[in-house]
Amino acid sequence: xxxxxxxxxxGKLKELQKYLGNCLEDSxxxxxxxxxxxxVEETGDTFAANARLKASEIAIATNNWAIADDSGLQVxxxxxxxxxxxxxxxxxxxxxxxxxxxxxxxxxxxxxQFACAIAIARPDGSIALESEGVCRGEILQETRGDGGFGxxxxxxxxxxxxxxxxxxxxxxxxxxxxxxxxxxxxxxxEKLKL
Ligand code: IMP
Numbered sequence: 001x002x003x004x005x006x007x008x009x010x011g012k013l014k015e016l017q018k019y020l021g022n023c024l025e026d027s028x029x030x031x032x033x034x035x036x037x038x039x040v041e042e043t044g045d046t047f048a049a050n051a052r053l054k055a056s057e058i059a060i061a062t063n064n065w066a067i068a069d070d071s072g073l074q075v076x077x078x079x080x081x082x083x084x085x086x087x088x089x090x091x092x093x094x095x096x097x098x099x100x101x102x103x104x105x106x107x108x109x110x111x112x113q114f115a116c117a118i119a120i121a122r123p124d125g126s127i128a129l130e131s132e133g134v135c136r137g138e139i140l141q142e143t144r145g146d147g148g149f150g151x152x153x154x155x156x157x158x159x160x161x162x163x164x165x166x167x168x169x170x171x172x173x174x175x176x177x178x179x180x181x182x183x184x185x186x187x188x189x190e191k192l193k194l
Contacts, residue, residue, distance in 0.1 A: 133180025
């Protein structure tokens with residue numbers, strides 16, 4: 001059974017293969033990348049809506065099962081911004097970080113969270129499975145660490161006293177929004193073995 005990953009990013013495919021590795025090993029699921037020309041606009045106003053939309057449209061277009069995710073950063077003092085606009089908040093990672101730090105200014109409430117929604121659609125576009133994961137943390141005044149991507153260097157996790165950019169990918173995966181969403185998806189996916 002093919003499960004089409006609704007992303008053009010081979011990095012995401014690799015990440016999903018790693019996360020879902022054990023589960024997929026003993027199942028008949030085979031992860032494949034979506035055709036590059038198929039693009040779905042993220043018009044939803046929640047991560048879950050965008051994940052559903054992408055999974056559903058790619059499933060219909062490929063007549064296959066499809067998995068999609070949507071994720072982003074939500075800052076409490078900015079009423080959840082940048083949220084679903086996280087990827088579009090600036091032209092590149094450093095501009096996005098600079099804009100966020102400027103908008104937050106000297107605000108003392110630095111609490112924030114990363115959130116990730118995942119959806120799996122059947123070939124007819126109906127949604128078969130959904131999951132969500134959240135990781136709470138705080139926005140630093142300046143960047144710390146040089147690993148990871150996106151907003152990682154300003155996202156500090158008090159429990160581990162590190163930013164996402166200072167963590168190994170294994171540690172990040174074990175506590176991150178995406179890791180949590182995938183962890184809760186695996187038991188559901190196992191039940192779906194066809
Ligand atoms: P998308 O899920 O590919 O639409 O990406 C959403 C955007 O949210 C990314 O471009 C990043 O800016 C941000 N983002 C999502 N997850 C992470 C993460 O784990 N670390 C840092 N930034 C993230």
